[in-house]
Amino acid sequence: MYVYDEHDRQMAVERVAQFRDQTERALAGELAEDEFLPLRLQNGLYVQRLAPMLRICVPYGMLRSVQLRRLARITRDYDKGYAHFTTRQNIQLNWPNLEDVPDILAELAEVEMHSNQTSGNCIRNTTTDQFSGVQSDELTDPRPYCEIIRQWSTFHPEFAYLPRKFKVAVNASEKTDRAAIQVHDIGLQIVRNEAGELGFRVHVGGGLGRTPMVAPVIREFLPELDLLTYLESVLRVYNRYGRRDNKFKARIKILVKALTPEGFAEKVEAEWAHIKDSPSRLTPEAIDRIKSYFTEPAYAILDNATELLAQQRFENRGFDQWLKYNVDVHKKPGYAIVSLTMKKTGTPPGDVTDRQLEQIADLADEYSFGEVRVTHEQNVVLADVRQDRLLELWQEIVPMGFGTANLNMLTDIICCPGGDFCALANAKSIPVADAIQRRFDNLEFLYDLGEIDLNISGCMNACGHHHVGNIGVLGVDKKGEEFYQVSLGGASQHDATIGKILGPSFARDDMPDVIAKIIDVYVNKRTEEESFLDTYRRVGIDPFKERVYA
Structure with missing residues (x-):
C-alpha cells in the first residue's frame, strides 16, 4: 500500500x-x-x-x-x-x-492517516474492490489508479467547492463489481481495447439519494495515460454547468440527465480537447512510481493445501461452512482471501470496539502481512492467508465474533447509523437490522436462501445504499413517527439496477414479518438454481406486493 x-x-x-x-x-x-x-x-x-x-x-x-x-x-x-x-x-x-x-x-x-475531504462538496475517498491485487480475474491492480486519483484530487483548488459532494470508484474485475461503480458520480471499469491496451470504460452520473440513477457510459475506452485529464474535463463541465441554486438538484447525475448522456459527453470531449496534452497528462514513469508502492508481499512458495483442507472440512462442519461462504480464491497458489464478518447477531452492522480493532491488528500481523481491507459491505478482509493456517485462523476468530459464516447472506446487512446518531435521519436503522438478524438467525436456512443483499438507510441520503439492495429498507417520517419503506430488485454489480418501491411503508415492529413474507414468496416461486434477484426479475413485484399487503 x-x-x-x-x-x-x-x-x-x-x-x-x-x-x-x-x-x-x-x-x-x-x-x-x-x-x-x-x-x-x-x-x-x-x-x-x-x-x-x-x-x-x-x-x-x-x-x-x-x-x-x-x-x-x-x-x-x-x-x-x-x-x-x-x-x-x-x-x-x-x-x-x-x-x-x-x-x-x-x-x-x-501513522499516515487523515480525514481530509471525507465530507464537504469535494471529491471524497476513492474506493475499489476489497479483493484488489489478490483476485485472479482482474485485468490489473486498480489500487494504484485510486492512489493517483487521491493525490490529484486532494486539495485540488478547482474542485474544493463543487456544487455537491463527488464520489469516484474503480473496478478491475470482469466478473464482479464489488465497488458498485455504476452508482457513483464517476465509475471507472478497467478494460482492454482490441489492441490489448489498458484503459477505462467511463461511467458518469450515477448515485443514490433522492434521485437514484445508474450511471451511463460516456466513453467506452479511455487510454490509461489520459485518466486525469479526462476526469478533470468531467469535473470542469460539472463545475460550470452543475446547479448551485438547489442542493437537491446539484449532483452530477441531475446534470447528465438534463443534458442527456450524449450531450454531457460532447461537452466533456470539447473540454478535453483543450487539456488532453497538458502537463496533467500521466506518463508511464508516473504510473510506475505509484505502482512501485503496491508490490506483492513476501509470499511463500506453497502447494495447494487441497487434501489437508478436505480432511479438515470433513471433520468440522462449522469450518466447512465458513470456508464455503467467507473464504475466496487467491491468485497465489496456497493462499486464500478471508472475510471477517462484522455482522454477528446482536452487533450493529459495521460497529467495531477498540479491543476488536486491536484483535484485527494482531490477526493481520499473524496471518496477512500486517494489512487488512475495509469493505463496501462494512466487513474486514485479510487478503493473504496461507491455506494451511485457515483452520487455526477460524478457531481464533470465532470467539472474537468475526467468524459468522453469513457473508452475502440475508443477515450480512449493510446499515447506516441512522437515527441513533445522525441528525439527518428520519428513522433508526440499527434496531431494524437487529430485529431482522434475530428473526433469521439460522445459518442452515440462510444457506438454503442463498445470497440476498439487504440494505437499510435511515433517510433519503441513502448511506445504507438501500436503492441497490435486493431488498432495500428506507426509514421515513410520518407525522413524527418512524416508518419504513421497502424496495425490491436493486443490484450494484455489473447488472446494476435501482429497486422498485413495494408500496406503503410499515411500522418498525412489523419489519421482521414483512421481510419474512417477502422471503416466503421467493421460496415458493423460485426454481432450483435461482437467486432471490433472479426470481424477482422473472416474476416481478406483484406476487410480493400481494403477499405482503394481503
Whole structure:
C-alpha cells in the first residue's frame, strides 16, 4: 500500500495545524458557525444528533496494523470505545469532543492517516474492490489508479467547492463489481481495447439519494495515460454547468440527465480537447512510481493445501461452512482471501470496539502481512492467508465474533447509523437490522436462501445504499413517527439496477414479518438454481406486493 513521502508528511502536519487554529477560533467565537462549517466538513467533522462525528479516511479501504492499533487507542481515549466502518470504506467516530479533534488528527498523522475531504462538496475517498491485487480475474491492480486519483484530487483548488459532494470508484474485475461503480458520480471499469491496451470504460452520473440513477457510459475506452485529464474535463463541465441554486438538484447525475448522456459527453470531449496534452497528462514513469508502492508481499512458495483442507472440512462442519461462504480464491497458489464478518447477531452492522480493532491488528500481523481491507459491505478482509493456517485462523476468530459464516447472506446487512446518531435521519436503522438478524438467525436456512443483499438507510441520503439492495429498507417520517419503506430488485454489480418501491411503508415492529413474507414468496416461486434477484426479475413485484399487503 502507499507509504507517505516527506511531502505527504509535511502536508499532513500543516493541515492539522491549520485546522487546530480554525477550531480554536471557532470555540472562541471568532469564527461564526457558517464560516466554520465548510472548514470542518472538509476535515471530516460533522455535528450529529448527540455529538460531533469524525469521519476518518481509509484510502481504497487499506489499513496497516499500526494504524488499526492507533485507531483503537483513539476510540478508547477520545471516544466511547468503539467506531463504525462505513459503506465508503472509511471509519467514523461518533462521540469525539470538538476541542479534541485537532489532537485526534495529529495522532492520525503520525501513522499516515487523515480525514481530509471525507465530507464537504469535494471529491471524497476513492474506493475499489476489497479483493484488489489478490483476485485472479482482474485485468490489473486498480489500487494504484485510486492512489493517483487521491493525490490529484486532494486539495485540488478547482474542485474544493463543487456544487455537491463527488464520489469516484474503480473496478478491475470482469466478473464482479464489488465497488458498485455504476452508482457513483464517476465509475471507472478497467478494460482492454482490441489492441490489448489498458484503459477505462467511463461511467458518469450515477448515485443514490433522492434521485437514484445508474450511471451511463460516456466513453467506452479511455487510454490509461489520459485518466486525469479526462476526469478533470468531467469535473470542469460539472463545475460550470452543475446547479448551485438547489442542493437537491446539484449532483452530477441531475446534470447528465438534463443534458442527456450524449450531450454531457460532447461537452466533456470539447473540454478535453483543450487539456488532453497538458502537463496533467500521466506518463508511464508516473504510473510506475505509484505502482512501485503496491508490490506483492513476501509470499511463500506453497502447494495447494487441497487434501489437508478436505480432511479438515470433513471433520468440522462449522469450518466447512465458513470456508464455503467467507473464504475466496487467491491468485497465489496456497493462499486464500478471508472475510471477517462484522455482522454477528446482536452487533450493529459495521460497529467495531477498540479491543476488536486491536484483535484485527494482531490477526493481520499473524496471518496477512500486517494489512487488512475495509469493505463496501462494512466487513474486514485479510487478503493473504496461507491455506494451511485457515483452520487455526477460524478457531481464533470465532470467539472474537468475526467468524459468522453469513457473508452475502440475508443477515450480512449493510446499515447506516441512522437515527441513533445522525441528525439527518428520519428513522433508526440499527434496531431494524437487529430485529431482522434475530428473526433469521439460522445459518442452515440462510444457506438454503442463498445470497440476498439487504440494505437499510435511515433517510433519503441513502448511506445504507438501500436503492441497490435486493431488498432495500428506507426509514421515513410520518407525522413524527418512524416508518419504513421497502424496495425490491436493486443490484450494484455489473447488472446494476435501482429497486422498485413495494408500496406503503410499515411500522418498525412489523419489519421482521414483512421481510419474512417477502422471503416466503421467493421460496415458493423460485426454481432450483435461482437467486432471490433472479426470481424477482422473472416474476416481478406483484406476487410480493400481494403477499405482503394481503
